[in-house]
Amino acid sequence: MTVHIILFGQLTDITGVDKITVENCLDSDSMVKSLQNTYPALIQSTFVIAVDKKIISSNTLLTDQCTVALLPPFSGG
Amino acid sequence: MKDETPSYERYQRQILLKGFGLEGQHKLLQAKVLVIGAGGLGCPALQYLAAAGVGTIGIVDEDIVSITNLHRQILFTVDDIGLPKASIAKERLAKLNPEITIAAYNERLTTCNALAIINAYDIVIDATDNFSSRYLINDACVLLNKPIVYGAVSQFEGQVAILNYHSTIGIASANYRDLFPTPPIDGEVLNCAEAGVLGVLPGIIGSMQASETIKIITGIGKPLVNTVLTYHSLTNQMYEIEIVAKEVIRSLIPANAADFITMDYAWFCASPNNKFEISIENFNRMTNSADVEIIDVRELGESPIPTDFNYVQIPLSQFNNKIAAIKKETIVVFCQSGKRSLQAAQLLFNTFGETKIIYSLQGGITEWVKNKST
Numbered sequence: 001m002t003v004h005i006i007l008f009g010q011l012t013d014i015t016g017v018d019k020i021t022v023e024n025c026l027d028s029d030s031m032v033k034s035l036q037n038t039y040p041a042l043i044q045s046t047f048v049i050a051v052d053k054k055i056i057s058s059n060t061l062l063t064d065q066c067t068v069a070l071l072p073p074f075s076g077g
Numbered sequence: 078m079k080d081e082t083p084s085y086e087r088y089q090r091q092i093l094l095k096g097f098g099l100e101g102q103h104k105l106l107q108a109k110v111l112v113i114g115a116g117g118l119g120c121p122a123l124q125y126l127a128a129a130g131v132g133t134i135g136i137v138d139e140d141i142v143s144i145t146n147l148h149r150q151i152l153f154t155v156d157d158i159g160l161p162k163a164s165i166a167k168e169r170l171a172k173l174n175p176e177i178t179i180a181a182y183n184e185r186l187t188t189c190n191a192l193a194i195i196n197a198y199d200i201v202i203d204a205t206d207n208f209s210s211r212y213l214i215n216d217a218c219v220l221l222n223k224p225i226v227y228g229a230v231s232q233f234e235g236q237v238a239i240l241n242y243h244s245t246i247g248i249a250s251a252n253y254r255d256l257f258p259t260p261p262i263d264g265e266v267l268n269c270a271e272a273g274v275l276g277v278l279p280g281i282i283g284s285m286q287a288s289e290t291i292k293i294i295t296g297i298g299k300p301l302v303n304t305v306l307t308y309h310s311l312t313n314q315m316y317e318i319e320i321v322a323k324e325v326i327r328s329l330i331p332a333n334a335a336d337f338i339t340m341d342y343a344w345f346c347a348s349p350n351n352k353f354e355i356s357i358e359n360f361n362r363m364t365n366s367a368d369v370e371i372i373d374v375r376e377l378g379e380s381p382i383p384t385d386f387n388y389v390q391i392p393l394s395q396f397n398n399k400i401a402a403i404k405k406e407t408i409v410v411f412c413q414s415g416k417r418s419l420q421a422a423q424l425l426f427n428t429f430g431e432t433k434i435i436y437s438l439q440g441g442i443t444e445w446v447k448n449k450s451t
Binding site for chain 2: 006008009010033036040043044045046048050053054055057069071072073074075076077
């Protein structure tokens with residue numbers, strides 16, 4: 001099972017890339033944990049998670065080829 | 078006078094548009110839009126709204142023009158340096174379109190003046206540059222039932238959304254807290270002064286805010302209601318995300334004007350003094366209590382290892398997995414310098430909210446050891 005992750009803003013400073021593909025993440029919580037294992041600095045980052053372009057507020061089952069976006073807040077104006 | 082006999086000649090090119098017409102122009106002339114922040118986002122938004130003939134425009138900004146503003150805040154010139162932004166913006170816009178009414182508020186939006194100022198307008202454009210203003214504007218607009226056209230930028234990326242807009246019957250309107258329920262940790266998200274910003278980017282995002290505002294006033298097109306659009310200026314990639322309104326979020330917002338006035342948004346956004354920090358003296362008072370869970374959030378193997386009090390070890394890297402198991406009502410976290418423990422405290426707060434009392438040892442175990450030896 002393949003999940004496509006898109007990262008925005010300051011999160012890409014941590015990962016160095018704006019797109020990541022992960023295998024075998026059944027739900028959003030395990031996907032975030034797997035990302036945090038690879039990039040520990042993400043543990044202290046604030047972001048919202050959108051699965052297939054819709055913001056989620058609790059652990060959500062992921063499907064093959066779905067897209068998960070991690071969006072941090074911006075303050076600048 | 079100007080309401081009865083508006084000069085439509087200047088609007089001729091947009092009146093020509095299918096679906097816009099005279100009716101759209103009438104709606105613009107009757108609309109009242111408040112732009113909060115006359116900076117990188119506010120300047121282009123103000124220019125286009127004034128040029129398009131929005132009948133009443135309010136401008137809130139307590140700041141003065143400085144030289145570092147000029148690469149993106151295109152209403153101002155070198156002659157304006159040191160002068161109040163709101164007044165100068167009003168002066169420029171009045172020259173651009175003398176047929177509209179413009180009000181300048183050379184003051185900071187606070188819980189004391191926000192409800193009175195916002196209440197006089199139909200739509201609020203959030204063009205601010207800090208989180209405490211964004212949460213304050215959101216909560217005020219939820220209380221007053223006013224739509225927000227939100228914009229924010231960072232380096233090369235921007236976000237635009239229409240929030241708190243009640244359009245379709247049966248669909249709950251999402252607000253800023255449905256997008257970002259709690260503010261980031263102080264210092265985590267850098268502002269333009271710290272992280273930098275390409276000058277044209279707020280020009281694009283501020284123009285999009287003006288465009289979305291015109292769309293909801295005139296009823297044309299498909300505005301970004303309950304949707305946040307992200308734009309990346311280096312790759313030209315755009316991505317839309319749907320924001321879902323959540324019942325639980327409403328409880329985070331003050332219930333009425335009296336509660337709103339007592340809110341401390343600077344404190345809520347934890348700047349500059351962090352709300353979780355406790356002194357060494359208060360920390361020492363808690364180390365003997367059986368009701369207090371003391372947690373070392375450093376990674377395994379870090380020294381010094383304190384022996385004067387009991388504590389458990391939950392390294393920050395494993396924190397999220399283990400938070401739920403914490404039973405005690407009061408939690409005190411510490412680390413080496415007091416920085417990681419602040420992040421841990423925020424994670425605890427995100428999980429437990431106000432149901433537990435959460436503290437972080439200021440200065441960390443390093444300061445504690447220093448204090449012990451003196």
